[in-house]
Amino acid sequence: MEIRSLDAAGLDAVRDLRSQGFGPLSDGQWAQGIRLAGHTLRGGRQLACYEGGRPVAMARIHDLAQWWHGRPVSMGGVGAVAVAPEARGRGVGRRLMTEVLERCAAFGHPLSVLYPATTPLYRSLGWEHAGSLHRAALPAEALREVRADTSVSPRRAGPDDAAEVAETVRRVHRDAGHCGPIDWGETAWRIYLADRDVYHYLAEDGFLDYHWGDGNTSLEVERVVAGSEATLRALWALVGSGSSIVPTVYANVAPHDPVFWLTRERTFEEVRRTRWMLRVIDAPAAVEARGFPPGVSAEAALEIDDPQLPANSGSWWLSVRDGAGRLERGNAAGRPAVRVGARGLAALYGGVPTSTLRSAGLLEGDAPALDAAFAATPFALDHF
Template identity: 90%
Template sequence: MEIRVLDAAGLDATRDLRSQGFGALPDGQWAQIIRLAGHTLRGGRQFAGYEDGRPVATARIHDLPQWWHGRPVSMGGVGGVVVAPEARGRGVGRRLMTEVLERCTAFGHALSVLYPATTPLYRSLGWEHAGSLHRAGLPAEALREVRADASVGVRRAGPDDAAEVAEVIRRVHRDAGHCGPIDWGEKAWRIYLADRDVYHYLAEDGFLAYHWGEGNRSLEVELLVAASEATLRALWALVGTGSSIVPTVYANVAPHDPVFWLTRERTSEEVQRTRWMLRVLDAPAAVEARGFPPGVSAEAALEIDDPQLPANTGSWRLVVKDGTGRLERGDAAGRPAVRVGARGLAALYGGVPTSTLRATGLLEGDAPVLDAVFAAAPFALDHF
């Protein structure tokens, strides 16, 4: 199989392959994919594996900084991975993803994230489950009772507001110390804000995007972020005005999203989790860029084994202080090393407890301080 970097014509040639993998792609949906693919095409981030002159596998790598304790870490978001049905089961997917892993590293990303359709392939190359996208079903009537502060200015947003929208979202994630959300950037938001089927609202310190769902029988909140209680109430109250039309609002939320404490009545909620997987590509860069819990100071010895990315392999000294960290070559004097492979490192970075990792064989050794160092509840608010 020959793997090629795609241009616009090559991307168009993958439409049938993508339809086989993800379902029918009507002209309007395909046109939107083409519009959104501009930055990946220009950056040489769309790939396909060819056999006998036709594509049998394809994938793309987004440049999407990911927030970790309020600091952005360079991340390669892998999406659109599909292998033709007739090419499955003979190593085509592994060959493609090995190339994608190498390309992510060459682009200089410290991390990579993907949503798996199947887990074993990605685990074999060092990705591991680290966080989730949470989709909650909320009674629209409960949201109708949220009272908005009339002093909060909320207005419709369009493509010309892309820079402000991107900056407001960044500010919310940074100041809240979020772990897991991604940064689409101004160029992508300019495209998203032009979608007339999605309603966008902007406040000084918050943003809302929602649309009709299930044949107009529900509302779907794609994104709602706010830095203050007043703006949070204003945006959710706006969504709640749809309670006379629909019984349920579905929303992408954080695990401890403020909306769960905002409504007066809360007995139970329906929450669906879609898991995403993380891969540490450059261990020192990933630690240096990441934020850490304030007030935690620690040192630990790590022994990393990463056959796919041998630059990560070896003995390391982890030092964390004042919300920042560094990973240096060498042993931490007097401290027994904790041993992890690529999967264990990814899960540890994502805040999975060391007791869980030991129980599943992804970590060996005992260093309880690592639970405090990497403490996180990572979540996503977007698919890609």
Template identity: 60%
Template sequence: MEIRTLAWEEHGAVRDIRARAFGPLSDEAWRWRMEALHRPSFETGRQFAVFEDGRIVATAALHEMTQWWHGRAVSMGGVSGVTVAPEERGRGLGRGLVTGVLERCAAFGHPLAVLYPATTRLYRLLGWEHAGAQHHIEFPAEVLRTVAAGRVPVRRAGPQDAAEVAAVIGRTHESARDCGPVGWTEPRWRGALGSRDDYAYLAEDGFLSYRWSEGGSGLEVNRLVASSEATLRALWAIVGSGSSTAETIRACVSPMDPVLWLPGEREHENVHRSQWMLRVVDAPAAIAARGYPAGVTAGVPLDIDDPQRPANSGHWRLEVKDGEGRLERSAEDAGAVRLGPRGLSALYAGVPVPTLRRSGLLQGGDADALSAVFAATPFSLDYF
């Protein structure tokens, strides 16, 4: 099976297969999505297709992103748009395509790969594992009326602010030592900030993007992050100012987002989770780039078996100290902790060792220290 890189001029050829797999888009919606969100990946050789007899039978994209882990940005490939023509399914095209994308992820130098699965089985076979979720909460708009806010300089943001928006969001995740959120490139932000339906505001240490729901009965907060209480309150007050019209607020937030503690009343909220999966592509690079909890020290021998990424396989010693980690080759150790790619990826994302043992993803050795080393509550604010 040959996987070919698509040029920008070929983006129209992708439309039919994606419509058959995910549903059609209007001409306007398709043009905006391609121009604003996907053009950078076409221009950097990150859109792929499998052809048979001159016809596209499968597609995938690999977006350039970073992912925050304990306040450090790790280079990450965002896998999306994995599509197989309905009439060609069941032939192994999906597995072959994703295997090829995994190889390209390594070639681009991404130690991590993340995706939202349409089917879990395929990705688990190739070493991905569930790691975190995108959380949407829905609550009555009126609860934000009690959020008091002082005067904080806030201005409207547009495509010309793409670099500053990316920097502000990055500083927020770094200072909060967040785990899981992704960072976009400046061209991607420039496209997103050009949406006519989204309203964006920028402060020195915070960012807000929201839209009105269809029919105008609710507000949808795409992203609201801030490093200080004053800015957090000021941005949520902007959202709350629409409560005289909006009945509900639907917001994409961290499960520990401060907004859940701001209102005077908090009786209930509806929560929707979209699970994402993580794949460690380059184990030594991923360990070195990640942040770790302060005060945690550990030295643990590991035995990794990764058939899809043989460079990850073998005998290793993990050392973590002073917030830094490294994974170095070592001699065989009978007491090593044994992991496959799924176990390694889940461990990296903070899944506790007892959970991994009971699910069969980790065996052997004294692994108790690893729960503290990789402790995390991963979340995402983006679907891609």
């Protein structure tokens, strides 16, 4: 068994494997996927495991950033993980994902995120559930009642607006102190904005993208991000204008998305959560890059056990103040240490309370300051 990096010429060899894992793709869908994942072909980010000269497993590592309290942290987004049916149950997936871990470390990503099709494999290698993508079903008629602020005039956006879209979305997440959303960067936005089946609207401090869904019987909102009430109302009013055509709008939203407070009626809500998993690749770098709640000061001793990435293991001293954190070797204060493995560390980083982690057997010890330091409600607006 051999794991090799793929280049553009080798992609066709894994198309059948990709279809077996996720369903058949048309030529157009396959071509678009190659364009969107083109950056993973550079520098060994597209991997395949070969047996007898043919690929039996594959994975890719997107070069992304993830927002944590308004600060972007470099993140390896793992996607398109597939194992051929005849190769399953033989440790092929584990070997491939071990290589993914090592490459994330080599690329310098302090974090990795993935959407699991199955949980046990990823947990065994240190990933843990940390956040969700929330998909809300909103009555289109309720959105129709959102009154647009006429001082804001969103315009259609296209590939030439990629830099402005990337910076606008980035600025909203930064200023709002969001935790969890992905920063794709200008190159990916340029490709995405060329999709004519998705409608993109840009304002000075906001962005909307949506498309038809369910055989043109609903609207699917990928994201609405806005830095002001006026822009938020203008963008949602655009969506709501389609209420005469469709009864329901499905939207990727934050857990406390302001859209829930814009509509006049709010009773029963249908929100579907798709969980994503986090892995801390480089513990001190991940803490240093992460933003923390403003006004919180905390110190704690940690004892980390990470067999897959032993550089994370050992005794550490955590200090948080003024929205920033540091994780340094040792425990100069001599305090009792909180003990966590890789899974517990990932969940803690994502804001899961220490009481929950203790009950789940993922953390030992008591340090109330950790809850205040890592407090977060992480969410995503993207699959990858």
